[in-house]
Amino acid sequence: MENKDSLSNIENLIYNGKDIGDGIVSSIYERAEKIYKEVVTNDTNNNNIESKLDNILTSKLFGYPIMILLLGIIFFITIQGANIPSEILSNLFFKIEDKLTYLFLNIFNAPDWIHGFFILGIYRTLAWVVSVMLPPMAIFFPLFTLLEDLGYLPRIAFNLDNAFRKSGTQGKQALTMSMGFGCNAAGIISTRIIDSPRERLIAIITNNFVPCNGRFPILIAISMIFLGVLSDNFSSLISTISVIIIILLGIIVTLLVSKLLSSTILKGVPSSFALELPPYRKPQIGKILIRSLLDRTLFVLSRAILIAAPAGGITWLVANITIGDATLLSILAGFLDPFGSLLGMDGMILLGFILGLPANEIVLPLIIMGYMSEGAMIEYENLSSLRTLLVDNGWTIITALNVMIFSLLHFPCGTTLLTIKKETKKWRWVVFTFLLTTCIAVGVTFITNLIYNLIF
Numbered sequence: 001m002e003n004k005d006s007l008s009n010i011e012n013l014i015y016n017g018k019d020i021g022d023g024i025v026s027s028i029y030e031r032a033e034k035i036y037k038e039v040v041t042n043d044t045n046n047n048n049i050e051s052k053l054d055n056i057l058t059s060k061l062f063g064y065p066i067m068i069l070l071l072g073i074i075f076f077i078t079i080q081g082a083n084i085p086s087e088i089l090s091n092l093f094f095k096i097e098d099k100l101t102y103l104f105l106n107i108f109n110a111p112d113w114i115h116g117f118f119i120l121g122i123y124r125t126l127a128w129v130v131s132v133m134l135p136p137m138a139i140f141f142p143l144f145t146l147l148e149d150l151g152y153l154p155r156i157a158f159n160l161d162n163a164f165r166k167s168g169t170q171g172k173q174a175l176t177m178s179m180g181f182g183c184n185a186a187g188i189i190s191t192r193i194i195d196s197p198r199e200r201l202i203a204i205i206t207n208n209f210v211p212c213n214g215r216f217p218i219l220i221a222i223s224m225i226f227l228g229v230l231s232d233n234f235s236s237l238i239s240t241i242s243v244i245i246i247i248l249l250g251i252i253v254t255l256l257v258s259k260l261l262s263s264t265i266l267k268g269v270p271s272s273f274a275l276e277l278p279p280y281r282k283p284q285i286g287k288i289l290i291r292s293l294l295d296r297t298l299f300v301l302s303r304a305i306l307i308a309a310p311a312g313g314i315t316w317l318v319a320n321i322t323i324g325d326a327t328l329l330s331i332l333a334g335f336l337d338p339f340g341s342l343l344g345m346d347g348m349i350l351l352g353f354i355l356g357l358p359a360n361e362i363v364l365p366l367i368i369m370g371y372m373s374e375g376a377m378i379e380y381e382n383l384s385s386l387r388t389l390l391v392d393n394g395w396t397i398i399t400a401l402n403v404m405i406f407s408l409l410h411f412p413c414g415t416t417l418l419t420i421k422k423e424t425k426k427w428r429w430v431v432f433t434f435l436l437t438t439c440i441a442v443g444v445t446f447i448t449n450l451i452y453n454l455i456f
Helices: 002-015 020-039 044-057 063-107 112-150 153-166 172-179 184-193 197-209 216-226 235-263 285-320 328-342 347-355 360-371 383-392 397-409 414-424 427-455
Strands: none
Touching: 044 063, 044 153, 063 112, 063 153, 063 235, 112 216, 112 285, 112 360, 153 172, 153 235, 172 184, 172 197, 172 235, 184 197, 184 414, 197 235, 197 397, 197 414, 197 427, 216 235, 216 360, 216 383, 216 397, 235 397, 235 427, 285 328, 285 347, 285 360, 285 414, 328 347, 328 360, 347 360, 347 397, 360 383, 397 427, 414 427
């Protein structure tokens, strides 16, 4: 009788022209739940606690605020906790650089260009990448894995499922998007959990719109320089809030672009996504540390190092090859200046992003190097001196805002592009993703600059 009723429901759905996927899944789960209640006995108290938690964590009223609050806490801890180890690593690497410089120049009697290419170019770039990238990842990935181990991530997917379904995809994309906060390459690899090839491709293309660890330093530094100075006592809090707003902008762009793709070149019906919320689990600290530090942190860092090493050498060459009285770096920056001004930025900023293609971590040091007319990447002493340098080179609030927006939306780094190729097996999706993200970044910054100039 029940089978006849289920078939009758499905026939009605087909007759009314509705998607039968959800109807079939609902019928299966209703039947399974009925059998479950007849043969399984649970601990009532534990069940009630989990049900009450789910009613709060997945409710329309509290679900999203709790998600944003937890995200804010994770980033606040990451921002605060990464400063000291990052500074320690930076000091250590620059002390080693002094030893290597002495070795090259005094022991090996190497020419200046050999020392510059290998030490000031390759080694210093690697030092920047490791000191800036490792501490935040070593904090963020364990915290994120902790939420995963507790069983909270499926609740995030449940909360965002409706928004992604309206965008033509499914809630699993929320999980892959969240992985992109640590590294976009890792987020793209995690799209393997999505069964539909069409929806997986959308998730791969749009994963770049959430900032990775490589982009957090520039977002955090600029937010503290131009917004954190509003309050000495709450600079970290204000910086965290501004970064969260940028992240929310990235999520909105992810949904909009997903909708655009699913309505055009990747058109299709969203697949049924039946998410059974797993029980809450006691976290296993040992496994969390192994998975987050070995499988994620070191894996992502090793890829970044492979990409950043040759980039450092190329950057040093660009900064030291002269044509007349000007370096190639300053000539290229001057060429990009007119276009940069349309976006509320300048040529040196755009050149920093272009040369930073191999690794987002080196974008800010490249910009600093260009402004100070140095032949190698340098380390700024503190945020106050960095603010003075940027303001002296024409930075305003709109410059800072558009640099943060461009950093959020611009083309993926070299590691991520390589990962897209490996996951899709086709170069055309690499080129498409690069062009799409670049056009969106240029379009949004052009509009914000236009609006700012019209108002002010």
